[in-house]
Amino acid sequence: MNAGYAQIESLARDSYGRLLAYLAARSGDVAGAEDALSEAFLAALQRWPAEGVPEKPEAWLLTAARRRMIDVARHAAVRSRAAETLSQIAEMAQSETESGEFFPDERLKLLFVCAHPAIDAAARTPLMLQTVLGLDAARIASAFLTSPSAMSQRLVRAKTKIRDAGIPFSIPAKEELAARLQSVLEAIYAAYTCGWDAGEDTTREGLVNEALWLGRVVVGLLPQEPEALGLLALMLHSQARHDARRDAEGRYVPLPEQDVSQWSEEKIREAESLLTLASTEQMPGRFQLEAAIQSVHAQRRWSGVIDWRAIAFLYEGVLHFSPTVGAQIGRAVAVAQTQEAAQGVLLLDEIPLETVRNHQPYWAARAHLLVEAGRIEEGRVAYQRAIGLSDHTVSRKFLQQKIQDL
Protein backbone atom coordinates (compact mmCIF):
# COMPACT_ATOMS: atom_id res chain seq x y z
CA MET A 1 0.00 0.00 0.00
CA ASN A 2 1.04 3.56 -0.66
CA ALA A 3 2.83 5.11 2.32
CA GLY A 4 0.45 8.08 2.28
CA TYR A 5 -2.65 5.91 2.61
CA ALA A 6 -1.13 3.73 5.29
CA GLN A 7 -0.09 6.75 7.30
CA ILE A 8 -3.55 8.29 7.01
CA GLU A 9 -5.17 5.06 8.12
CA SER A 10 -3.00 4.74 11.20
CA LEU A 11 -3.47 8.43 12.00
CA ALA A 12 -7.22 8.01 11.72
CA ARG A 13 -7.00 5.08 14.11
CA ASP A 14 -4.66 6.62 16.68
CA SER A 15 -5.20 10.35 16.47
CA TYR A 16 -8.81 10.82 15.41
CA GLY A 17 -10.12 11.19 18.96
CA ARG A 18 -7.33 13.55 20.02
CA LEU A 19 -7.76 15.76 16.95
CA LEU A 20 -11.54 15.85 17.28
CA ALA A 21 -11.42 16.49 21.03
CA TYR A 22 -9.04 19.38 20.47
CA LEU A 23 -11.21 20.98 17.77
CA ALA A 24 -14.55 20.38 19.55
CA ALA A 25 -13.27 21.56 22.92
CA ARG A 26 -12.51 24.93 21.37
CA SER A 27 -15.62 25.41 19.26
CA GLY A 28 -18.12 23.59 21.50
CA ASP A 29 -19.55 22.13 18.29
CA VAL A 30 -18.88 18.41 17.93
CA ALA A 31 -20.71 17.96 14.62
CA GLY A 32 -18.93 20.96 13.10
CA ALA A 33 -15.57 19.66 14.28
CA GLU A 34 -16.34 16.21 12.84
CA ASP A 35 -17.22 17.69 9.46
CA ALA A 36 -14.08 19.82 9.40
CA LEU A 37 -11.89 16.92 10.44
CA SER A 38 -13.33 14.57 7.84
CA GLU A 39 -12.70 17.26 5.20
CA ALA A 40 -9.14 17.48 6.43
CA PHE A 41 -8.69 13.70 6.17
CA LEU A 42 -10.20 13.84 2.68
CA ALA A 43 -7.72 16.55 1.68
CA ALA A 44 -4.91 14.41 3.10
CA LEU A 45 -6.08 11.43 1.05
CA GLN A 46 -5.96 13.57 -2.08
CA ARG A 47 -2.59 15.16 -1.43
CA TRP A 48 -0.31 13.02 0.71
CA PRO A 49 0.03 10.04 -1.63
CA ALA A 50 1.28 12.38 -4.38
CA GLU A 51 3.06 15.09 -2.38
CA GLY A 52 4.36 12.96 0.43
CA VAL A 53 3.39 12.90 4.09
CA PRO A 54 4.06 16.24 5.81
CA GLU A 55 6.61 16.35 8.59
CA LYS A 56 3.98 16.91 11.27
CA PRO A 57 0.92 15.14 9.92
CA GLU A 58 -1.30 15.87 12.92
CA ALA A 59 -0.54 19.58 12.81
CA TRP A 60 -1.25 19.54 9.07
CA LEU A 61 -4.66 17.94 9.67
CA LEU A 62 -5.44 20.39 12.48
CA THR A 63 -4.59 23.37 10.31
CA ALA A 64 -6.70 22.06 7.43
CA ALA A 65 -9.64 21.33 9.75
CA ARG A 66 -9.34 24.72 11.42
CA ARG A 67 -9.37 26.52 8.08
CA ARG A 68 -12.47 24.62 7.17
CA MET A 69 -14.14 25.62 10.45
CA ILE A 70 -13.28 29.27 9.89
CA ASP A 71 -14.77 29.09 6.38
CA VAL A 72 -17.96 27.54 7.71
CA ALA A 73 -18.20 30.10 10.51
CA ARG A 74 -17.69 32.96 8.02
CA HIS A 75 -20.54 31.68 5.89
CA ALA A 76 -22.69 31.27 8.96
CA ALA A 77 -21.73 34.76 10.17
CA VAL A 78 -23.34 36.24 7.10
CA ARG A 79 -26.61 34.68 8.12
CA SER A 80 -26.47 34.78 11.90
CA ARG A 81 -24.51 35.87 14.91
CA ALA A 82 -21.49 33.60 14.68
CA ALA A 83 -19.09 36.22 15.87
CA GLU A 84 -18.59 34.27 19.03
CA THR A 85 -17.61 31.12 17.19
CA LEU A 86 -15.26 33.13 15.00
CA SER A 87 -13.53 34.64 17.95
CA GLN A 88 -13.19 31.23 19.59
CA ILE A 89 -11.60 29.85 16.48
CA ALA A 90 -9.30 32.83 16.22
CA GLU A 91 -8.34 32.24 19.82
CA MET A 92 -7.67 28.63 19.06
CA ALA A 93 -5.49 29.57 16.10
CA GLN A 94 -3.61 31.92 18.40
CA SER A 95 -3.02 29.35 21.13
CA GLU A 96 -1.92 26.78 18.61
CA THR A 97 0.64 29.11 17.10
CA GLU A 98 1.98 29.71 20.57
CA SER A 99 2.20 26.04 21.44
CA GLY A 100 3.95 25.05 18.19
CA GLU A 101 3.33 21.48 17.06
CA PHE A 102 2.21 20.34 20.48
CA PHE A 103 -1.50 20.19 21.07
CA PRO A 104 -3.05 19.21 24.36
CA ASP A 105 -4.98 15.98 24.83
CA GLU A 106 -8.59 16.95 25.41
CA ARG A 107 -10.09 13.48 25.09
CA LEU A 108 -10.96 13.32 28.77
CA LYS A 109 -13.02 16.49 28.42
CA LEU A 110 -14.71 14.99 25.39
CA LEU A 111 -15.52 11.84 27.39
CA PHE A 112 -17.07 13.96 30.12
CA VAL A 113 -19.16 15.79 27.53
CA CYS A 114 -20.35 12.49 26.00
CA ALA A 115 -21.44 11.16 29.40
CA HIS A 116 -22.87 14.46 30.62
CA PRO A 117 -26.14 14.08 32.59
CA ALA A 118 -27.88 16.33 30.05
CA ILE A 119 -27.18 13.81 27.29
CA ASP A 120 -29.72 11.02 26.75
CA ALA A 121 -28.30 7.98 28.55
CA ALA A 122 -28.88 5.80 25.49
CA ALA A 123 -26.73 8.13 23.38
CA ARG A 124 -23.70 8.31 25.70
CA THR A 125 -21.85 5.15 24.72
CA PRO A 126 -22.60 5.55 20.98
CA LEU A 127 -21.42 9.15 21.17
CA MET A 128 -18.12 8.12 22.76
CA LEU A 129 -17.55 5.41 20.21
CA GLN A 130 -18.17 7.85 17.38
CA THR A 131 -16.28 10.88 18.65
CA VAL A 132 -13.35 9.41 20.56
CA LEU A 133 -12.83 6.33 18.40
CA GLY A 134 -14.25 7.47 15.08
CA LEU A 135 -16.56 4.45 14.59
CA ASP A 136 -19.28 5.06 12.01
CA ALA A 137 -22.96 5.19 12.92
CA ALA A 138 -23.85 2.05 10.96
CA ARG A 139 -21.41 -0.08 12.91
CA ILE A 140 -22.51 1.39 16.23
CA ALA A 141 -26.15 0.75 15.26
CA SER A 142 -25.43 -2.91 14.59
CA ALA A 143 -23.66 -3.29 17.91
CA PHE A 144 -26.58 -1.80 19.81
CA LEU A 145 -29.23 -3.53 17.67
CA THR A 146 -30.92 -0.43 16.40
CA SER A 147 -31.45 0.84 12.87
CA PRO A 148 -28.59 2.90 11.36
CA SER A 149 -30.93 5.82 10.60
CA ALA A 150 -32.30 5.84 14.17
CA MET A 151 -28.74 5.73 15.53
CA SER A 152 -27.65 8.61 13.29
CA GLN A 153 -30.60 10.68 14.50
CA ARG A 154 -29.80 9.90 18.12
CA LEU A 155 -26.19 11.00 17.58
CA VAL A 156 -27.18 14.15 15.73
CA ARG A 157 -29.63 15.11 18.49
CA ALA A 158 -26.97 14.59 21.14
CA LYS A 159 -24.44 16.77 19.27
CA THR A 160 -27.00 19.51 18.72
CA LYS A 161 -27.73 19.42 22.43
CA ILE A 162 -24.02 19.77 23.28
CA ARG A 163 -23.72 22.81 21.03
CA ASP A 164 -27.02 24.52 21.80
CA ALA A 165 -27.05 23.86 25.53
CA GLY A 166 -23.40 24.87 25.75
CA ILE A 167 -22.29 21.73 27.60
CA PRO A 168 -18.81 22.70 28.75
CA PHE A 169 -15.66 20.91 27.63
CA SER A 170 -14.08 20.77 31.03
CA ILE A 171 -12.95 18.38 33.73
CA PRO A 172 -15.59 18.51 36.48
CA ALA A 173 -14.63 20.12 39.79
CA LYS A 174 -13.25 17.85 42.49
CA GLU A 175 -16.53 17.55 44.40
CA GLU A 176 -18.47 16.28 41.41
CA LEU A 177 -15.65 14.43 39.65
CA ALA A 178 -16.44 11.02 41.16
CA ALA A 179 -20.11 11.08 40.16
CA ARG A 180 -19.39 12.39 36.67
CA LEU A 181 -16.56 9.91 36.17
CA GLN A 182 -18.93 7.09 37.09
CA SER A 183 -21.14 7.81 34.07
CA VAL A 184 -18.07 7.95 31.81
CA LEU A 185 -17.00 4.55 33.13
CA GLU A 186 -20.51 3.13 32.82
CA ALA A 187 -20.67 4.17 29.19
CA ILE A 188 -17.31 2.49 28.51
CA TYR A 189 -18.47 -0.64 30.33
CA ALA A 190 -21.66 -0.68 28.23
CA ALA A 191 -19.48 -0.85 25.12
CA TYR A 192 -17.49 -3.68 26.69
CA THR A 193 -20.50 -5.81 27.68
CA CYS A 194 -22.14 -5.21 24.33
CA GLY A 195 -19.03 -6.66 22.71
CA TRP A 196 -18.59 -9.40 25.26
CA ASP A 197 -22.10 -10.79 24.75
CA ALA A 198 -21.53 -10.88 21.03
CA GLY A 199 -21.37 -14.66 20.63
CA GLU A 200 -19.96 -15.33 17.19
CA ASP A 201 -20.59 -11.78 16.05
CA THR A 202 -17.18 -10.37 15.18
CA THR A 203 -18.44 -6.84 14.51
CA ARG A 204 -19.60 -6.59 18.07
CA GLU A 205 -16.64 -8.45 19.48
CA GLY A 206 -14.44 -5.64 18.18
CA LEU A 207 -16.15 -3.34 20.66
CA VAL A 208 -14.38 -5.20 23.46
CA ASN A 209 -11.03 -3.92 22.26
CA GLU A 210 -12.38 -0.42 21.73
CA ALA A 211 -13.72 -0.40 25.29
CA LEU A 212 -10.41 -1.65 26.68
CA TRP A 213 -8.64 1.08 24.76
CA LEU A 214 -11.00 3.72 26.19
CA GLY A 215 -10.45 2.25 29.65
CA ARG A 216 -6.71 2.64 29.17
CA VAL A 217 -7.14 6.21 27.93
CA VAL A 218 -9.04 7.14 31.10
CA VAL A 219 -6.51 5.42 33.37
CA GLY A 220 -3.72 7.14 31.47
CA LEU A 221 -5.33 10.52 32.02
CA LEU A 222 -6.57 9.93 35.60
CA PRO A 223 -4.07 7.42 37.01
CA GLN A 224 -5.17 7.97 40.61
CA GLU A 225 -8.90 7.33 40.19
CA PRO A 226 -9.71 4.01 41.88
CA GLU A 227 -12.91 3.39 39.90
CA ALA A 228 -11.15 3.97 36.56
CA LEU A 229 -8.52 1.44 37.67
CA GLY A 230 -11.31 -0.86 38.84
CA LEU A 231 -13.09 -0.77 35.48
CA LEU A 232 -9.90 -1.56 33.57
CA ALA A 233 -9.15 -4.41 36.00
CA LEU A 234 -12.69 -5.75 35.54
CA MET A 235 -12.42 -5.73 31.75
CA LEU A 236 -8.96 -7.33 31.81
CA HIS A 237 -10.09 -10.12 34.15
CA SER A 238 -12.92 -11.01 31.86
CA GLN A 239 -10.72 -10.69 28.76
CA ALA A 240 -8.24 -13.07 30.37
CA ARG A 241 -10.85 -15.84 30.00
CA HIS A 242 -11.63 -15.17 26.37
CA ASP A 243 -10.18 -18.42 25.06
CA ALA A 244 -11.72 -20.57 27.79
CA ARG A 245 -15.30 -19.51 27.14
CA ARG A 246 -15.77 -22.17 24.41
CA ASP A 247 -14.57 -25.76 24.37
CA ALA A 248 -12.86 -27.42 21.41
CA GLU A 249 -16.26 -28.06 19.78
CA GLY A 250 -17.25 -24.41 20.16
CA ARG A 251 -19.66 -25.07 23.03
CA TYR A 252 -20.26 -22.54 25.79
CA VAL A 253 -18.39 -23.23 29.04
CA PRO A 254 -19.68 -21.57 32.24
CA LEU A 255 -17.05 -19.70 34.27
CA PRO A 256 -16.82 -22.15 37.21
CA GLU A 257 -16.16 -25.02 34.75
CA GLN A 258 -13.60 -23.27 32.56
CA ASP A 259 -10.16 -24.80 32.03
CA VAL A 260 -7.94 -22.42 33.99
CA SER A 261 -4.87 -23.29 31.93
CA GLN A 262 -6.52 -21.40 29.06
CA TRP A 263 -6.78 -18.20 31.03
CA SER A 264 -4.28 -15.47 30.21
CA GLU A 265 -2.00 -15.15 33.19
CA GLU A 266 -0.57 -11.91 31.81
CA LYS A 267 -3.99 -10.22 31.76
CA ILE A 268 -4.90 -11.57 35.20
CA ARG A 269 -1.67 -10.19 36.65
CA GLU A 270 -2.21 -6.80 35.07
CA ALA A 271 -5.77 -6.71 36.41
CA GLU A 272 -4.58 -7.68 39.89
CA SER A 273 -1.93 -4.99 40.00
CA LEU A 274 -4.44 -2.35 38.87
CA LEU A 275 -6.83 -3.49 41.59
CA THR A 276 -4.12 -3.35 44.23
CA LEU A 277 -3.23 0.15 43.13
CA ALA A 278 -6.92 1.14 43.30
CA SER A 279 -7.30 -0.25 46.83
CA THR A 280 -4.52 2.01 48.16
CA GLU A 281 -6.93 4.95 47.67
CA GLN A 282 -9.39 3.24 50.04
CA MET A 283 -12.44 4.45 48.12
CA PRO A 284 -14.40 1.37 47.11
CA GLY A 285 -16.94 1.57 44.31
CA ARG A 286 -18.98 -0.53 41.94
CA PHE A 287 -16.24 -1.30 39.42
CA GLN A 288 -13.59 -2.13 42.01
CA LEU A 289 -16.01 -4.54 43.69
CA GLU A 290 -17.00 -6.16 40.42
CA ALA A 291 -13.32 -6.51 39.55
CA ALA A 292 -12.75 -8.02 43.00
CA ILE A 293 -15.44 -10.64 42.27
CA GLN A 294 -13.61 -11.53 39.06
CA SER A 295 -10.39 -11.62 41.04
CA VAL A 296 -11.91 -14.24 43.40
CA HIS A 297 -12.81 -16.35 40.34
CA ALA A 298 -9.29 -15.86 39.00
CA GLN A 299 -7.80 -17.25 42.22
CA ARG A 300 -9.13 -20.67 41.19
CA ARG A 301 -6.18 -20.80 38.81
CA TRP A 302 -3.88 -21.21 41.81
CA SER A 303 -6.13 -22.46 44.62
CA GLY A 304 -8.37 -24.79 42.62
CA VAL A 305 -11.44 -23.62 44.54
CA ILE A 306 -13.96 -20.77 44.29
CA ASP A 307 -14.62 -18.79 47.45
CA TRP A 308 -18.37 -18.33 46.93
CA ARG A 309 -18.76 -16.78 50.38
CA ALA A 310 -16.42 -13.94 49.37
CA ILE A 311 -18.28 -13.54 46.09
CA ALA A 312 -21.68 -13.32 47.81
CA PHE A 313 -20.25 -10.74 50.19
CA LEU A 314 -18.78 -8.67 47.35
CA TYR A 315 -22.10 -8.74 45.46
CA GLU A 316 -23.74 -7.24 48.56
CA GLY A 317 -21.29 -4.38 48.15
CA VAL A 318 -21.98 -4.02 44.44
CA LEU A 319 -25.73 -3.87 45.18
CA HIS A 320 -25.07 -1.10 47.66
CA PHE A 321 -23.40 1.05 44.98
CA SER A 322 -25.34 -0.04 41.92
CA PRO A 323 -28.52 -2.09 42.38
CA THR A 324 -28.62 -3.73 38.95
CA VAL A 325 -30.43 -6.90 37.93
CA GLY A 326 -27.08 -8.41 36.97
CA ALA A 327 -25.72 -7.98 40.49
CA GLN A 328 -28.91 -9.38 42.01
CA ILE A 329 -28.57 -12.48 39.85
CA GLY A 330 -24.88 -12.78 40.72
CA ARG A 331 -25.61 -12.63 44.43
CA ALA A 332 -28.41 -15.22 44.15
CA VAL A 333 -26.10 -17.66 42.36
CA ALA A 334 -23.32 -17.14 44.93
CA VAL A 335 -25.70 -17.53 47.89
CA ALA A 336 -27.07 -20.73 46.34
CA GLN A 337 -23.51 -22.08 46.36
CA THR A 338 -22.77 -21.21 49.99
CA GLN A 339 -26.18 -22.12 51.41
CA GLU A 340 -29.03 -23.96 49.70
CA ALA A 341 -30.14 -23.60 46.08
CA ALA A 342 -33.63 -22.75 47.39
CA GLN A 343 -32.10 -19.73 49.14
CA GLY A 344 -30.85 -18.48 45.78
CA VAL A 345 -34.29 -18.98 44.21
CA LEU A 346 -35.82 -16.90 47.03
CA LEU A 347 -33.44 -14.06 46.19
CA LEU A 348 -34.42 -14.28 42.53
CA ASP A 349 -38.10 -14.21 43.54
CA GLU A 350 -37.47 -10.81 45.10
CA ILE A 351 -36.76 -9.25 41.69
CA PRO A 352 -40.00 -7.85 40.20
CA LEU A 353 -41.02 -10.04 37.28
CA GLU A 354 -41.65 -7.01 35.09
CA THR A 355 -37.95 -6.08 35.09
CA VAL A 356 -36.72 -9.55 34.13
CA ARG A 357 -39.48 -10.86 31.88
CA ASN A 358 -37.25 -10.68 28.80
CA HIS A 359 -33.84 -10.84 30.54
CA GLN A 360 -32.12 -13.98 29.27
CA PRO A 361 -29.45 -14.31 32.01
CA TYR A 362 -32.18 -14.22 34.68
CA TRP A 363 -34.04 -17.18 33.17
CA ALA A 364 -30.86 -19.18 32.62
CA ALA A 365 -29.77 -18.63 36.25
CA ARG A 366 -33.28 -19.29 37.56
CA ALA A 367 -33.55 -22.53 35.60
CA HIS A 368 -30.20 -23.69 36.98
CA LEU A 369 -31.11 -22.92 40.60
CA LEU A 370 -34.60 -24.44 40.31
CA VAL A 371 -33.11 -27.69 39.05
CA GLU A 372 -30.50 -27.65 41.83
CA ALA A 373 -33.34 -27.16 44.31
CA GLY A 374 -35.11 -30.21 42.87
CA ARG A 375 -37.89 -28.22 41.18
CA ILE A 376 -37.27 -29.95 37.85
CA GLU A 377 -40.48 -29.11 36.00
CA GLU A 378 -40.29 -25.40 36.85
CA GLY A 379 -36.63 -25.54 35.84
CA ARG A 380 -37.54 -27.01 32.46
CA VAL A 381 -40.01 -24.16 31.83
CA ALA A 382 -37.40 -21.56 32.83
CA TYR A 383 -34.81 -23.20 30.53
CA GLN A 384 -37.32 -23.02 27.67
CA ARG A 385 -37.80 -19.34 28.25
CA ALA A 386 -34.03 -18.74 28.43
CA ILE A 387 -33.67 -20.52 25.07
CA GLY A 388 -36.46 -18.40 23.60
CA LEU A 389 -34.65 -15.26 24.73
CA SER A 390 -31.19 -16.32 23.51
CA ASP A 391 -29.80 -14.47 20.55
CA HIS A 392 -27.10 -16.90 19.53
CA THR A 393 -26.76 -20.59 18.83
CA VAL A 394 -23.97 -21.19 21.33
CA SER A 395 -26.13 -20.34 24.33
CA ARG A 396 -29.20 -21.96 22.76
CA LYS A 397 -27.32 -25.25 22.33
CA PHE A 398 -25.92 -25.10 25.85
CA LEU A 399 -29.38 -24.65 27.36
CA GLN A 400 -30.97 -27.31 25.14
CA GLN A 401 -28.33 -29.72 26.39
CA LYS A 402 -29.28 -28.81 29.98
CA ILE A 403 -32.92 -29.72 29.28
CA GLN A 404 -31.89 -33.01 27.72
CA ASP A 405 -29.79 -33.83 30.79
CA LEU A 406 -32.75 -33.39 33.16
Place this chain on the structure above:
Amino acid sequence: MQYLIQFLEPAANFALREDPEKAPAYWGAWGAYIKTLVESGIIVNGAGLLPPETATTVRMRNGERLVQDGPFAEAKEMLGGFFIVEVPSLDVALEWAARSPSAEYGSVEVRPVMPPMPG
Protein backbone atom coordinates in the same frame (compact mmCIF):
# COMPACT_ATOMS: atom_id res chain seq x y z
CA MET B 1 -46.72 0.39 16.97
CA GLN B 2 -47.27 -2.77 14.98
CA TYR B 3 -44.46 -4.43 13.07
CA LEU B 4 -44.37 -7.34 10.67
CA ILE B 5 -41.46 -9.63 11.52
CA GLN B 6 -40.63 -11.90 8.57
CA PHE B 7 -38.35 -14.88 9.00
CA LEU B 8 -36.38 -15.65 5.85
CA GLU B 9 -34.67 -19.01 5.60
CA PRO B 10 -32.24 -20.54 3.11
CA ALA B 11 -33.37 -23.74 1.34
CA ALA B 12 -30.95 -25.82 3.42
CA ASN B 13 -32.75 -24.80 6.61
CA PHE B 14 -36.19 -25.62 5.23
CA ALA B 15 -34.77 -29.10 4.60
CA LEU B 16 -33.85 -29.45 8.29
CA ARG B 17 -37.54 -29.54 9.18
CA GLU B 18 -37.76 -33.09 7.79
CA ASP B 19 -34.25 -34.25 8.69
CA PRO B 20 -34.63 -37.06 11.26
CA GLU B 21 -31.40 -36.12 13.03
CA LYS B 22 -31.53 -32.35 12.90
CA ALA B 23 -35.26 -31.66 13.04
CA PRO B 24 -35.44 -31.83 16.88
CA ALA B 25 -32.83 -29.04 17.25
CA TYR B 26 -34.55 -26.98 14.53
CA TRP B 27 -38.01 -27.27 16.08
CA GLY B 28 -36.64 -27.03 19.62
CA ALA B 29 -35.12 -23.62 18.92
CA TRP B 30 -38.24 -22.35 17.13
CA GLY B 31 -40.57 -23.84 19.75
CA ALA B 32 -38.80 -22.10 22.62
CA TYR B 33 -38.66 -18.82 20.72
CA ILE B 34 -42.34 -18.85 19.76
CA LYS B 35 -43.47 -19.91 23.24
CA THR B 36 -41.50 -17.03 24.78
CA LEU B 37 -42.90 -14.63 22.22
CA VAL B 38 -46.45 -15.81 22.94
CA GLU B 39 -45.88 -15.43 26.70
CA SER B 40 -44.60 -11.91 26.23
CA GLY B 41 -48.11 -10.98 25.06
CA ILE B 42 -47.01 -8.89 22.07
CA ILE B 43 -48.28 -11.10 19.24
CA VAL B 44 -51.14 -9.71 17.17
CA ASN B 45 -51.03 -12.44 14.55
CA GLY B 46 -48.64 -14.84 12.93
CA ALA B 47 -48.00 -18.25 11.40
CA GLY B 48 -45.34 -20.58 10.19
CA LEU B 49 -45.46 -21.45 6.51
CA LEU B 50 -44.92 -24.68 4.59
CA PRO B 51 -41.78 -24.64 2.40
CA PRO B 52 -41.62 -22.43 -0.73
CA GLU B 53 -42.02 -25.36 -3.16
CA THR B 54 -45.62 -25.67 -1.91
CA ALA B 55 -46.35 -22.12 -3.13
CA THR B 56 -48.42 -21.33 -6.22
CA THR B 57 -48.13 -17.94 -7.92
CA VAL B 58 -50.84 -16.26 -10.00
CA ARG B 59 -50.39 -13.35 -12.45
CA MET B 60 -52.82 -11.65 -14.84
CA ARG B 61 -51.03 -10.37 -17.97
CA ASN B 62 -52.93 -8.82 -20.91
CA GLY B 63 -56.10 -10.47 -19.68
CA GLU B 64 -54.39 -13.84 -19.60
CA ARG B 65 -54.10 -15.79 -16.36
CA LEU B 66 -50.69 -17.31 -15.63
CA VAL B 67 -50.46 -19.84 -12.82
CA GLN B 68 -47.06 -21.07 -11.82
CA ASP B 69 -45.76 -23.64 -9.35
CA GLY B 70 -43.44 -22.23 -6.73
CA PRO B 71 -42.78 -18.80 -5.26
CA PHE B 72 -42.97 -15.55 -7.23
CA ALA B 73 -39.21 -15.25 -7.52
CA GLU B 74 -36.25 -17.50 -6.93
CA ALA B 75 -34.30 -16.13 -4.00
CA LYS B 76 -31.57 -17.45 -1.72
CA GLU B 77 -33.80 -16.97 1.29
CA MET B 78 -37.54 -17.55 1.43
CA LEU B 79 -40.31 -16.63 3.81
CA GLY B 80 -40.68 -19.35 6.44
CA GLY B 81 -43.10 -17.61 8.77
CA PHE B 82 -44.12 -14.28 10.19
CA PHE B 83 -45.52 -12.47 13.18
CA ILE B 84 -47.26 -9.16 13.58
CA VAL B 85 -46.28 -7.77 16.98
CA GLU B 86 -47.45 -4.80 18.99
CA VAL B 87 -44.43 -3.16 20.65
CA PRO B 88 -43.49 0.36 21.78
CA SER B 89 -40.67 0.91 19.27
CA LEU B 90 -38.63 -0.44 16.38
CA ASP B 91 -35.79 -1.25 18.81
CA VAL B 92 -38.03 -3.65 20.74
CA ALA B 93 -39.15 -5.31 17.51
CA LEU B 94 -35.46 -5.66 16.51
CA GLU B 95 -34.66 -7.29 19.85
CA TRP B 96 -37.26 -9.96 19.19
CA ALA B 97 -36.11 -10.33 15.60
CA ALA B 98 -32.52 -10.89 16.77
CA ARG B 99 -33.63 -13.67 19.14
CA SER B 100 -35.22 -15.74 16.37
CA PRO B 101 -33.23 -18.75 15.20
CA SER B 102 -33.29 -17.52 11.61
CA ALA B 103 -31.48 -14.30 12.57
CA GLU B 104 -28.39 -16.46 12.70
CA TYR B 105 -28.76 -18.68 9.64
CA GLY B 106 -31.06 -16.56 7.46
CA SER B 107 -32.41 -13.04 7.87
CA VAL B 108 -35.24 -11.34 9.61
CA GLU B 109 -36.98 -8.36 8.05
CA VAL B 110 -38.86 -5.98 10.32
CA ARG B 111 -41.36 -3.54 8.80
CA PRO B 112 -43.87 -1.14 10.33
CA VAL B 113 -47.48 -2.01 9.59
CA MET B 114 -49.44 0.78 7.89
CA PRO B 115 -51.71 2.63 10.27
CA PRO B 116 -55.43 2.11 9.52
CA MET B 117 -56.68 4.20 6.59
CA PRO B 118 -58.70 7.22 7.71
CA GLY B 119 -62.46 7.03 7.06
